[in-house]
Amino acid sequence: MLVLLTGCGSQETTKKPVIYLYPKSQQTVSVKLAYRGKLTCTYPEYNDGWKVKAQPDGTLTNISDNREYSYLYWEGVSNNKWDMSKGFVIKGNETEKFLQEELKYLGLTPKEYNEFIVYWLPLMKDNNYNLITFAGKEYEDLAKLNISPKPDSMLRIMMVFKPLDKSIDVKKQELRPFIRKGFTVVEWGGTEIK
Structure with missing residues (x-):
């Protein structure tokens, strides 16, 4: 049985990456995503980036609509192998x-x-x-995050x-464990190779 140990061939969907922001105190945070692919869905709406008021417990208030969110969400398609x-x-x-x-x-x-x-x-x-x-690093190169403050x-x-x-x-x-310190950002998501 031959199994290719690289995934792709057609476009693959990067599914449900969610971004949590945990500042040490309430802080306005700007998040920009440079994705080598096409964004298919964002929540709240991405526009030219997200700008939120972030609380230490991770609660986010989107500046553009003044609504509360648990995290920033995006999905996209790419030809990444x-x-x-x-x-x-x-x-x-x-x-x-x-x-x-x-x-x-x-x-x-x-x-x-x-x-x-x-x-x-x-x-x-x-x-x-x-x-x-x-x-x-492969993922970090595919979907670069620019967060301010850093x-x-x-x-x-x-x-x-x-x-x-x-x-x-x-x-x-x-795998290596991660230690949270100071203003912490956590993101998770996945891709299924068919």
Whole structure:
């Protein structure tokens, strides 16, 4: 069985990246996204960037509509080819436990990793296996964030997964835990390779 360990060929959707902002005190924050692709949905509306009043608990008030939001959301399509030569092959019915453990290890809070799992688990749990990679610099180059004032710490988790019929051997990806300090930005999202 041949499994390509790069994903793409056609356009892939970067699904539900959400951006949480946690300043040390209430602060007006500007967020700009330079995405090598086409944005298909944003909430609140992106326009030429987001400008929000951010609270230490992560609550955001969008300056343009004066409404409250839990996070900034975007989706887009790109022709990026994901490197999946390192990662994890997880049985579909073990995906929930894997995500709980790894997302916690990577630095997400229970609220953050629960929101991630609620979105992604229905797309993964019934697969025989999932090849899962957490993209790092590759994702940061695809979707650059410019945040002002500059955060003290930033965690960006982009899970790329491919459903598999059978298990394959893949080199285990080394993950590093994240330490929050000062004004912290957290982003998570994912892409399914079909």
